Amino acid sequence: MHMLKIMHVFKIMQMFKIMHVFKIMHVLKIMHVFKIMHMFKIMHVFKIMHVFKITQNRKLP
Secondary structure (H helix, E strand, C coil), X not given: XXXXXXXXXXXXXXXXXXXXXXXXXXXHHHHHHHHHHHHHHHHHHHHHHHHHHHHHHHHCC
């Protein structure tokens, strides 16, 4: 009886640990994807600004 209780507690702790690790990995993945999307957005905006500047400079002279 006592042994079974201890094993049960260990099982529950192990499951929680595994769930916790998965949660952390999931959050890190999501943050990573957001970072990449953010960087792409910034690069895209800089590209557009750059092209806009070039077209403006061509129009000026």
